[in-house]
Amino acid sequence: MxxxxxxxxxxxxxxxxxxxxxxxxxxxxxxxxxxxxxxxxxxxxxxxxxxxxxxxxxxxxxxxxxxxxxxxxxxxxxxxxxxxxxxxYVEGQNLNEIIKERAPLQVDEAVRIAAQICDALDHAHHNQIIHRDIKPHNILIGRNGRVKVTDFGIARAVTSATITQTGSVVGSVHYFSPEHAKGVTAGEKSDLYSLGIVLYQMLTGKLPFLGESPISVALKHLQEDFEEPRRVNPMIPQSVENIIFKSMRKNPGERYSSAKEMLLDLETCLLPERRTEPKLEFGLEDEESTRIIPAIKPQQMAAVPGRRSRDYESAPASAEPSKDKEPVAKKPSRKPFIWAAIVLAIILILGGMAWYFKSQLEVPDVKVPNLIGLTQDEAKVKLTELGLAVGNVKQAYNKDYDPDVVYEQSKPEGTEVKEGALIDLTVSIEKPLEKMIDLSGLTLDEAKQQLVQLGVKDTAISSTEEYSDSVEEGKIISQEPASGSDFDPDSASVHLTVSKGQELVKMPDLTGLDEQSAKSKLDDLGLTMVTKEESSFTVEKGKVIEQWPYESGESVEPGAEVTLTFSTGYPEDAVNYSYGVPVAPAESDKNSKIRIVFSDARGDNQEWGTKTINTEQTLSVDLVLAPNKDATVSVYRDGQLFNTYAVSYIDAKQGTVPTPELPAAAEPQESVDPQPSESNGDETGNDVTGMAGNDSSSTSSSGNSLVSVKSNGNGNGNNGNNGNHKGKTK
CATH class of the missing domain: 3.30.200.20 (Phosphorylase Kinase; domain 1)
Incomplete structure (x- = not known):
């Protein structure tokens, strides 16, 4: 289905x-x-x-x-x-579940539930509908505490062909009335008997009659007395126990005459003056109970007055009276006295009845006052002053009246009634509150839809967003009022907190950091590090070369993986070479500022630094060369390009790098560009060949294998002056 x-x-x-x-x-x-x-x-x-x-x-x-x-x-x-x-559809529990969970119930709660059931039965009985199956399973308790009776009239649909198949009769046998168990047509008082059992079970947590089979339970309804409720639960007031006694009489004639009478008893039983009322006693034995009648002996039969002689014709001869014995004197008859007493009693009864009816006929008429708008106590005082009394007081919410104010009376204002008549009142109560439903896990639209169905105005629903590690984006994290709390849908404001999902973090720049520092930063952000290695000319060994797939400043979800590439240092085929560069001041014994810029496998136009000199000397520049990248060294003196030297990868690897020497004129070149050219100096127009007398100082300071230096563009190449300066190795 x-x-x-x-x-x-x-x-x-x-x-x-x-x-x-x-x-x-x-x-x-x-x-x-x-x-x-x-x-x-x-x-x-x-x-x-x-x-x-x-x-x-x-x-x-x-x-x-x-x-x-x-x-x-x-x-x-x-x-x-x-x-x-x-x-x-009633959202809540049935009474059977509540009894199983926490019986015995509090007395006031049990009486309140029984009163609402009784009120429902009174309405049904006025509409000629008998329930016939009152039991906790058919009593629903809504979340607001309101009692709802269900399955009215359904029990009558059971036919003789299906009564044993359905199991409904057997299932309800613990709540049968005696007349129901005997197969007699059940009426209004049968429902009241069943209600008495439900009240008994709520207050004691047990059923009044139990047995090994349905038949044995049904017989107990007919024959046995139940254990008194106060013996099971001493907290039950005597007035409440009396209600159970009266509703569960085996003789229907001794029960309440109507559901309305029982309802009135339930509504007043917890008043202080009634709680300790005397225990209800029934003088005569219930005629429905089973009696043990002793067998009648023949001697007793013979002594029965008025028995005809033929009744004794079959008696044996030994039973005849002896003729030898003297006749016994006959006792005077008591019949005249009995008849006189009966006649006197009838006269007294008739006289009493005549007096009663006469007194009733002479009761004065009283006009019913207007009680609408008065409090319950004010209405009671007003009725008492006129010789009237408050009857059944029904409590129900009415938006037009304050709590405890009468808004309906059973007799309209001005109606003439007899003095002492009962006037039923309907009194307003506080508005019943609803239970807030659980909205967690719903989307905002779904939650709003359910709240509107509950009666909450759409304008009274607000929401905010928060990050959450546990709740999916777009779903409700929390609500106010909380789930299960009481609230008024008409006036309540509902605030919902909606998940924005996990909070994003900003990716930091990790390039250049060592592994420990990079991991510490990622751990703080809740990110996971994945590592790989790669050689590099530009990044020191053990430092981060690259981060992927998130660049610095990008938003990342916590828990995401970040791949970091760490440098393993220079590649295996790289060559480290310390190059000695000869420098001299512009004028002897005067200071000149020397600046060196070099390019190698690590990058172009790298600053070596500056140095002030006043004598000729050789400065060492550490170079890294690769198969696809040679090196150049540019020297600036006093801000002007002085000379440019080239170092090839092959020469550095083979140890055949030429020894650089100062130019013959040792004069600075005209260029003042602070950035060295990427060429080997061919465009400067200056000769880079060595100068006589400088060979010794140049080679001694370098400490490296040197070869001839390439030409700067004059066409002289490595020949120097007359080819006298050849490469030397020390």
Whole structure:
């Protein structure tokens, strides 16, 4: 059935209960967009025409009931071989579950529940509907504490052909009235007997009659007395125990005359003056109980007055009186005295009745006052002053009246009634609060839809967003009011906190950091580090070359993986070479500022630094060369380009790098560009050949294998002056 649609409008959602005759499902009314309960007749009864006819008729009768304590019947129908009843869906528990969880209940709670059940029965009985199956399973308690009685009239649908199949009779045997157990037609007082058992069970946590079989339980209803409730639970007031005694009399004539009478008793039983009232006693033995009658002996039969002589004709001869004995004197008859007493009693009774009726006929008339708008106490005082009394007080919410204010009276103002008459009142109470539903895990739109269905105004619903590590983005994290708390949908403001998902973090720049520092930063942000290695000319060994896939400043979800590439240092084919550069001041013994810029495998235009000199000397420049990258060294003196030297990878690897020497003129070049050219100096127009007399100082300071220096562009190449300066190695 789940997932099916019946009647063209009821979408079955889930099964919520069932009994011997029917299964109950929670459904969505697609037309009115509300939840309903759908009771579906079990398949084994769909071919019993008499059962179906009575089932439908009784369901339609129950639909005529309209009372706040009765589950409303919305629809009755059939679809194929599916016979169903659509009724009000009550979100809460049934009374049987509550009794199992926490019986015995508090006295005031049990009395309140019983009073609401009794009020529902009073309404049903006035509409000529007998429930016949009052038990905790058929009493629903909503989240707001309101009692709802269900399954009105359904028990009457049980026929002789199905009574043993359904199991409903056996299932309810603990709540049978004695007349029900005997098969006698059950009436209004049978419902009151069952209600007395429900009250007994709520207050004691146990059933009054238990047995090994349904038959034994039914016999106990007929024959045995139950254990007094106060012996089981001493906290029960005597006034409440008296209600149980009276409602559970085996003789229907000794029970309450109506549900209204029992309701009045329930509404007043907890008043201080009634709690300690005397225990209710019944003078005569209940005529429904089983009696043990002793067998009648023949001697006793012979002594019965007025027995005819033929009754003794069969008696044996030995039983005849002896003629020899003298006759016994006859005792005077008491009959005249008995008859006189009876006549006197009748006269007294008739006289008393005459006096009573006369006094009743002479009761003065009183006009009913207007009680609307008065408090309950004020109305009681006003009625008392006129010789009237408050009857049944019904409490119900009315938005137009403050709590404890009368807004309805059973007799209109100005109606003439006899002095001492009872006036029923309906008094307003505080607005019943709803229970806030649990919205966690829903989207904002879903939560708003459910709140609007509950009666909350759309404008009273607000929301904010927060990051959450545990709740999916877009779902409700928390709510105010909290789930399960009491609130008024008409006036409450509901605030929802919606998840923005996990909070994003900004990716830091990790390039150039060592592994420990990089990992520490990632751990602080909740990120996971993945490492790889790669050689590099530009990044020191053990430092981060690259981060992937997130660049610095990008937003990253916590827990994401970040791959870091760490440098393993220079590649294996790289060559480290310390190059000696000869420098000299512009004028001897005068200071000149020397600046060196070099390019190698690590990058172009790298600053070596500056140095002030006043004598000729050789400065060492550490170079790194690669198969695809030679090196150049540019020397600036006093801000002007002085000379440029080239160092090839092959020469450095083979140890054949030429020894650099100062130019012959040792004069600075004209260029003042602070950035060295990428060429080897061919465009400067200056000769870079060595100068006589400088060979010794140049080679001694370098300490490296040197070869001839390339030409700067004059065409002289490595020949120097007349080719005298050859490469030397020390």
């Amino acid at each position: 789940i997932g099916h649609e019946i009647g063209g409008r009821y979408q079955i959602l889930e099964r919520i209960g069932g009994g011997g005759m029917a299964l109950v499902y929670k459904a969505q009314d697609l037309l009115l967009n509300r939840h309903v309960a759908v009771k579906v007749l079990r398949q084994q009864f769909v071919n019993d025409e008499e059962f179906i006819r009575r089932f439908r008729r009784e369901a339609q009768s129950a639909a005529s009931l309209s009372h706040p304590n009765v589950v409303s019947i919305y629809d009755v129908g059939e679809e194929g071989d599916v016979h169903y009843i659509v009724m009000e």
